[in-house]
Amino acid sequence: MTYRAGIATRSRILDAARGLLSEGGLEAATVKAICARAGILPGSFYNLFKSKEEAVLTVVRDAIAAVEPVAAGPEETVADLVNAFVRFVNTEPVIARVYLIIAVSGGVTDPSIRRRVLRHHQARVERFSNALTCLQPRLAHRADERAEALVAALTGYALHATLDSDFDLAKHAEELLQL
Amino acid sequence: MTYRAGIATRSRILDAARGLLSEGGLEAATVKAICARAGILPGSFYNLFKSKEEAVLTVVRDAIAAVEPVAAGPEETVADLVNAFVRFVNTEPVIARVYLIIAVSGGVTDPSIRRRVLRHHQARVERFSNALTCLQPRLAHRADERAEALVAALTGYALHATLDSDFDLAKHAEELLQL
DNA sequence: CCCTATTTTGAGCTTTCATTCTAATTTGAG
């Protein structure tokens, strides 16, 4: 992976794996299918990844990291966070779907993935909680619970959006802010 | 499947498949594993199900149907519906987990499952919406949106409970009722 | 008790999976 060709191939493999995971879940992401989509042969795959699992876990880790809104200043509002999430799901539906698939089915299988998802979730709740405290200091004592509910609702919405392409995530998220 | 033995074997197969789906997702539910857990051999499996897919889809359909709270009278309250869902997830975690796994990964693969999940979701939102209208007639014009948010939050909570055994679903659901 | 329909057995078939290996090709620093 020190030559340019290798680096390009690696990223083509990850793109292919991400797309297959998104479209058909773990069972669709076979080495053969990944290679076919990436336009390579198995030998190249195993020159860059020591196993199929390593490639899939790389995609998963990247997807989890990508769900986090880009680091804003300490002045980020609740609306900022919600909008960032909506924008992410709408502009990167493939990655968002991979995240959801793994959060459920992959998280069950692999303990390290489960830990990673939970850690990520906790960090997200904390950011929402801080933003909620700034927004409504009167309700500061229940900021954590409210943040947890908000994140749960957003996750539920994202799951729904994954199944129903007609679902208007932005609209529902906006209504969420008025509750 | 007209003899008692066949009926009993069929239900042992479905139990085995349900457990495997819950513990390890679709990839763990192989015909061999199902047969081993059910204490039978492949020949018996294919005497009762024409394919592995048929058995898995049967489990999935049952799981989707089971998520629906038992039919209450027309006087069901929001608290009733929420509590019924919480009780279901806590007493039937295996079925609840199967539902979530399929709602994400299976729903993506199989269009008929996706339709079924969406139809079920819509019916659930309607029940919540009616209950919300009775509870707060002043907010009747936004009952649908609020019901959608409630169901999304509950789904998000259930997903989290699947990953984190320490998560107190009942407590969070109760707090949800006070928002 | 008998006889037919049902169920179970268990070996084995075909396909597909992840993975490996060697030889050929390509890359790019010196």
Place this chain on the structure above:
DNA sequence: CTCAAATTAGAATGAAAGCTCAAAATAGGG
């Protein structure tokens, strides 16, 4: 241009998948 290192090709491996089938065992209405 050269040559070692990196990458690719492509056939081949063994394991495990879903599934089939003919024969043996069993169930249960008559």
